[in-house]
Amino acid sequence: MSVTAAKGFRAAGIAAGIKDSGNPDLALVVNTGPRQAAAGVFTSNRVKAAPVLWSEQVLKGGTVSAVVLNSGGANACTGPKGFQDTHATAEKVAEVLDLNAGEVAVASTGLIGVLLPMDKLLPGVETAAAQLSEHGGEKAAIAIKTTDTVHKTAVHEGDGWTVGGMAKGAGMLAPGLATMLVVLTTDADLDGDVLDRALRDATKVTFDRVDSDGCMSTNDTVLLLASGASRVTPAYAEFAEAVRAVCDDLGQQLIRDAEGASKDIKVEVINAASEADAVEVGRSIARNNLLKCAIHGEDPNWGRVLSAIGTTAAAFEPDRLNVAINGVWVCKNGSVGEDRDRVDMRYREVRITADLAAGTESAVIWTNDLTADYVHENSAYSS
Amino acid sequence: MSVTAAKGFRAAGIAAGIKDSGNPDLALVVNTGPRQAAAGVFTSNRVKAAPVLWSEQVLKGGTVSAVVLNSGGANACTGPKGFQDTHATAEKVAEVLDLNAGEVAVASTGLIGVLLPMDKLLPGVETAAAQLSEHGGEKAAIAIKTTDTVHKTAVHEGDGWTVGGMAKGAGMLAPGLATMLVVLTTDADLDGDVLDRALRDATKVTFDRVDSDGCMSTNDTVLLLASGASRVTPAYAEFAEAVRAVCDDLGQQLIRDAEGASKDIKVEVINAASEADAVEVGRSIARNNLLKCAIHGEDPNWGRVLSAIGTTAAAFEPDRLNVAINGVWVCKNGSVGEDRDRVDMRYREVRITADLAAGTESAVIWTNDLTADYVHENSAYSS
Numbered sequence: 001m002s003v004t005a006a007k008g009f010r011a012a013g014i015a016a017g018i019k020d021s022g023n024p025d026l027a028l029v030v031n032t033g034p035r036q037a038a039a040g041v042f043t044s045n046r047v048k049a050a051p052v053l054w055s056e057q058v059l060k061g062g063t064v065s066a067v068v069l070n071s072g073g074a075n076a077c078t079g080p081k082g083f084q085d086t087h088a089t090a091e092k093v094a095e096v097l098d099l100n101a102g103e104v105a106v107a108s109t110g111l112i113g114v115l116l117p118m119d120k121l122l123p124g125v126e127t128a129a130a131q132l133s134e135h136g137g138e139k140a141a142i143a144i145k146t147t148d149t150v151h152k153t154a155v156h157e158g159d160g161w162t163v164g165g166m167a168k169g170a171g172m173l174a175p176g177l178a179t180m181l182v183v184l185t186t187d188a189d190l191d192g193d194v195l196d197r198a199l200r201d202a203t204k205v206t207f208d209r210v211d212s213d214g215c216m217s218t219n220d221t222v223l224l225l226a227s228g229a230s231r232v233t234p235a236y237a238e239f240a241e242a243v244r245a246v247c248d249d250l251g252q253q254l255i256r257d258a259e260g261a262s263k264d265i266k267v268e269v270i271n272a273a274s275e276a277d278a279v280e281v282g283r284s285i286a287r288n289n290l291l292k293c294a295i296h297g298e299d300p301n302w303g304r305v306l307s308a309i310g311t312t313a314a315a316f317e318p319d320r321l322n323v324a325i326n327g328v329w330v331c332k333n334g335s336v337g338e339d340r341d342r343v344d345m346r347y348r349e350v351r352i353t354a355d356l357a358a359g360t361e362s363a364v365i366w367t368n369d370l371t372a373d374y375v376h377e378n379s380a381y382s383s
Numbered sequence: 384m385s386v387t388a389a390k391g392f393r394a395a396g397i398a399a400g401i402k403d404s405g406n407p408d409l410a411l412v413v414n415t416g417p418r419q420a421a422a423g424v425f426t427s428n429r430v431k432a433a434p435v436l437w438s439e440q441v442l443k444g445g446t447v448s449a450v451v452l453n454s455g456g457a458n459a460c461t462g463p464k465g466f467q468d469t470h471a472t473a474e475k476v477a478e479v480l481d482l483n484a485g486e487v488a489v490a491s492t493g494l495i496g497v498l499l500p501m502d503k504l505l506p507g508v509e510t511a512a513a514q515l516s517e518h519g520g521e522k523a524a525i526a527i528k529t530t531d532t533v534h535k536t537a538v539h540e541g542d543g544w545t546v547g548g549m550a551k552g553a554g555m556l557a558p559g560l561a562t563m564l565v566v567l568t569t570d571a572d573l574d575g576d577v578l579d580r581a582l583r584d585a586t587k588v589t590f591d592r593v594d595s596d597g598c599m600s601t602n603d604t605v606l607l608l609a610s611g612a613s614r615v616t617p618a619y620a621e622f623a624e625a626v627r628a629v630c631d632d633l634g635q636q637l638i639r640d641a642e643g644a645s646k647d648i649k650v651e652v653i654n655a656a657s658e659a660d661a662v663e664v665g666r667s668i669a670r671n672n673l674l675k676c677a678i679h680g681e682d683p684n685w686g687r688v689l690s691a692i693g694t695t696a697a698a699f700e701p702d703r704l705n706v707a708i709n710g711v712w713v714c715k716n717g718s719v720g721e722d723r724d725r726v727d728m729r730y731r732e733v734r735i736t737a738d739l740a741a742g743t744e745s746a747v748i749w750t751n752d753l754t755a756d757y758v759h760e761n762s763a764y765s766s
Contacts, residue, residue, distance in 0.1 A: 047693030047701045047717070077689050079702065079718030112686025113719055215673045215687075216694050289672070289753075290598045290761050297762025303495025304598075306460050310430030311599050318430045319462070334430070335462030336496055370672075372755035378673050379680025 002137025002153035003029050005164030006187040008227025011136035013143030016124025018072035018110075018117055024143035025072040026121065028128040029183050030097060031065055035228035038064035039195035040105070041203050043220035049076035050086040051106040052219060058090075058105045062192045064225055065103040067183055068093050068128075069144050070121060071168070073110040076218040085116050092122050096129040107181045107221045109146055109168060141166035144181055147377060149257055154249035156242040161188040161230040163242045167250040170259050180207065180254060182222040184246060187230035188239055198240040199224045206247035209279070209365045212258040213374070214287040222247075255366045260374030263295050265367045266351045273359035277314035281354060282365035284308045292370035298345035300325040305352060306334065315358045322355035385520025385536035386412050388547030389570040391610025394519035396526030399507025401455035401493075401500055407526035408455040409504065411511040412566055413480060414448055418611035421447035422578035423488070424586050426603035432459030433469040434489040435602060441473075441488045445575045447608055448486040450566055451476045451511075452527050453504060454551070456493040459601040468499050475505050479512040490564045490604045492529055492551060524549035527564055530760060532640055537632035539625040544571040544613040546625045550633040553642050563590065563637060565605040567629060570613035571622055581623040582607045589630035592662070592748045595641040596757070597670040605630075638749045643757030646678050648750045649734045656742035660697035664737060665748035667691045675753035681728035683708040688735060689717065698741045705738035 004011050009031055016026040031038075040059040042052050058064060068089055075082045086106050094101035108116070131139075141151040147170040155164040169180025184199075203222055224243065234242075255264050267285045272278035285291065288308040294301035302323045309321060323331035328343045330336075350369075368374075387394050392414055399409040414421075423442040425435050441447060451472055458465045469489050477484035491499070514522075524534040530553045538547040552563025567582075586605055607626065617625075638647050650668045655661035668674065671691040677684035685706045692704060706714035711726045713719075733752075751757075 045690060045693040046695075046699075047689045047704075074686070077686055077714065077718055079716065082718070112684075112690065113714065115719070213672050215671055216690065218686075218690050218693060288598055289596050289757075293758050293761035296758065299762065301495075303457070303460055303601075306430045307428060307495065307599065307601050310428040310601060312429075316429075321430075331460065331496065333462065335460055335465070336498070370758055372758045374672075375676050375679065375753055375755045375758060378676035379682065 001155045001164055002141045002166045003164055003183050003185045004134050004137035005155040006162040006185045006227065008032050008187050008229030009185045010132040010134055011140040012128040012131040012133065013136065013139030014124060014128045014131060017120040018070055025070055026124040026128050027069040027140035027143040028132060029067045029140055030132055031225050031227050033227055035226065036063045036065050037190060037192045037195055037226040038223060039192055039199045040221065040223045041199060043217055045216045045218050047077065047218050049074050049108060049219040050078060050082040051075055051108045052221060053083065054086045054090065055105040055107065055221060058102060061102055063103045064105050064223065065099045066093050066097060067105045067107065067223060068125060069107040069181060071109050071144050071146050073108060073114050073116045074112045074219050075108040075116050076112040078115050081115060085118055088118065089121060092125045096126055105223055109144065109181050109219055112218060137166065144168040146170065147259055152250055152253040154246045156245050158234055158238065158242055160232040161234055162186060163246050165246050165250060167254060169254045170257050180220060182250060184224040184243065186226050188226055189228035189231055189233045190226050190239065194236060195224050195226055198243045201240055202244040202247040206244060206251045210251045210254055211283055211286045211365055212255060212368050255368060258368040259377045260371045261368035262371055263369040264349050265295055265369065266349065267365045267367060268351065268353045270353060270355050270362045271359055272356045272361045273315035275361045275363055278361050278363035280312050281309055281314045281356065282363050284312050285352060285354060286365045286367035289370055295350055296369035296371050300330055300340045300343040300345060302331045305354060306331060309354060314356065316356040320357040322357065324353040326351050384538040384547050385524045385549045386547055386566050386568045387517050387520035388538040389545040389568045389610065391415050391570050391612030392568045393515040393517055394523040395511040395514040395516065396519065396522030397507060397511045397514060400503040401453055408453055409507040409511050410452040410523035410526040411515060412450045412523055413515055414608050414610050416610055418609065419446045419448050420573060420575045420578055420609040421606060422575055422582045423604065423606045424582060426600055428599045428601050430460065430601050432457050432491060432602040433461060433465040434458055434491045435604060436466065437469045437473065438488040438490065438604060441485060444485055446486045447488050447606065448482045449476050449480060450488045450490065450606060451508060452490040452564060454492050454527050454529050456491060456497050456499045457495045457602050458491040458499050459495040461498050464498060468501055471501065472504060475508045479509055488606055492527065492564050492602055495601060520549065527551040529553065530642055535633055535636040537629045539628050541617055541621065541625055543615040544617055545569060546629050548629050548633060550637060552637045553640050563603060565633060567607040569609050571609055572611035572614055572616045573609050573622065577619060578607050578609055581626045584623055585627040585630040589627060589634045593634045593638055594666055594669045594748055595638060595751050638751060641751040642760045643754045644751035645754055646752040647732050648678055648752065649732065650748045650750060651734065651736045653736060653738050653745045654742055655739045655744045656698035658744045658746055661744050661746035663695050664692055664697045664739065665746050667695050668735060668737060669748045669750035672753055678733055679752035679754050683713055683723045683726040683728060685714045688737060689714065692737060697739065699739040703740040705740065707736040709734050
């Protein structure tokens with residue numbers, strides 16, 4: 001289903017030879033219209049990969065006719081030559097599909113600091129273009145994997161319209177808008193401004209709150225393309241909820257496939273003075289390596305939750321903090337609460353609830369445990 | 384040598400039975416004068432352990448006659464009972480040594496959220512007091528160990544005066560002023576204001592720049608006690624340099640003994656627009672889990688350095704950044720530099736130099752690699 005669930009899109013995924021492994025590494029998504037509206041959010045890392053710099057410019061034009069994505073190399077920190085390579089990739093897509101290069105977005109993922117093998121990538125564009133299909137979404141999703149063990153797709157069916165999408169991401173997952181490569185498509189008949197609003201509203205509470213390892217990528221890209229092929233213009237609230245649901249679904253898949261993880265940790269911060277406070281506290285908890293190790297060991301070590309909360313500027317009084325792990329309030333009023341032996345941590349999902357007792361706002365941040373497998377995978381990285 | 388290197392101090396370290404292992408867990412340091420000047424810096428974590436709250440008050444009085452320290456329990460997040468226990472510990476020391484409890488500092492380290500076994504701790508104070516000796520510094524240093532594999536002491540000899548000290552710390556090492564338990568002693572004849580200035584000047588560039596795992600403790604305490612027993616009043620610059628040297632020495636020992644670490648990483652940020660920028664960038668690099676894994680794997684993955692720099696607000700242009708690993712400039716002008724295969728990473732110390740090309744300021748942050756052993760140790764923590 002993926003990016004071809006909505007009408008008006010064709011896609012392909014092929015092995016261009018960018019990866020030494022011979023696995024698929026090049027994807028193409030084409031919007032056949034009738035309209036080519038688009039919105040995008042990108043990493044807020046100030047060190048941006050060449051394809052991010054390029055695609056930000058493309059999005060400013062408001063029209064995206066095609067997206068070309070590669071795994072096997074991030075094309076980040078590659079200087080002027082890297083930017084020329086991104087440009088040449090867009091030009092190649094434009095040439096093969098008879099489009100304007102200024103309407104071709106580019107996304108790359110893989111190792112930073114390595115130039116792409118253009119002698120393989122450019123012929124790959126031709127191969128992919130020849131395989132474009134209304135059923136190609138699955139293959140495209142497979143071709144953007146790096147350390148992902150599974151490909152990620154999601155679909156939401158509206159009343160006569162559809163939102164679908166694909167995502168990749170397994171490490172370097174931390175908010176800085178997106179945290180991964182994501183392409184969403186819809187056949188709803190909407191303009192770029194509406195897409196932009198819906199996408200920002202959605203990523204703010206989904207991808208922006210997925211924080212696997214606190215490391216922000218140079219390549220994060222989330223695109224939303226609309227073909228208008230359904231001829232239906234849904235109400236904003238309905239459409240925005242569909243986009244949020246698809247982003248949430250994909251975000252959950254990213255967490256479940258995070259590098260080396262054995263636990264998915266839902267950090268709920270409740271009774272905060274503001275949503276910003278709730279997010280700050282949730283992120284501080286989610287990034288605490290000691291806590292993440294404890295959760296890996298199925299140790300309900302709430303002291304590490306409190307020490308993480310204590311490093312924030314959020315409104316709270318230390319002696320009013322309450323913490324539950326999987327529903328057991330192991331910390332009450334900043335001190336020892338219910339018996340920690342009552343906490344059952346055998347299952348993959350672990351829920352940490354931090355009650356700031358300072359207001360009525362809340363937020364959820366998703367993270368993972370820290371494992372020896374994460375260390376192993378990232379001390380010998382290859383895409 | 385430790386805390387009894389300087390004249391005017393006695394110390395002891397004993398096994399009070401706080402630790403199930405039966406290892407030493409209680410230390411006592413007494414300033415026999417003629418003066419009892421003192422200064423202290425404490426964690427900036429807003430969730431502060433009971434002994435930190437107590438000792439902060441003691442320091443406000445300006446006089447510290449004795450310090451009692453225990454491992455085997457942090458007495459953090461233990462509510463009013465925890466504070467009562469700290470108070471009772473100080474009272475016991477005062478009673479046994481005929482002091483004022485308001486002049487007895489208390490420091491604790493170990494698991495958070497567990498009440499101390501006062502039935503063992505209080506008798507332990509009596510035992511320790513009976514063993515106080517001018518040669519007891521080593522035993523005191525041993526008694527404050529938790530996951531430390533070695534005890535840490537340092538001494539600097541001035542002209543007729545001495546600064547010595549002991550430290551413990553192996554995990555939860557991140558600046559929030561101190562990051563560990565440290566007691567420094569001197570027989571220099573100086574008042575509390577001079578001690579305070581020298582201690583803050585020293586910790587700012589030593590313990591505050593040791594960041595093993597980004598996790599800030601609830602118990603960090605660094606005390607500096609002066610007995611005046613040498614009858615020598617050194618010049619400020621000379622004394623401050625001695626304090627800095629001892630703090631630096633102890634900080635290095637903490638890094639070398641950090642939990643699970645196989646590499647000590649010196650992050651040098653140069654040519655920054657301000658020292659604050661240099662520290663911010665250095666800390667961001669030092670806390671990047673992906674980079675720390677790469678260093679563990681002896682992989683000179685400079686892309687992860689750039690992505691860490693990119694998350695900061697420091698002044699820099701991405702295409703002017705340069706990065707050297709062990710002296711090889713693997714990144715030049717934000718892009719591929721010298722051959723990464725030339726980087727020799729076989730040795731324990733690894734030096735990462737980040738050139739922001741934005742000014743003339745610099746800073747050094749020390750950290751460690753992230754290893755499977757760190758995960759193991761912290762998923763099954765016991766002091």
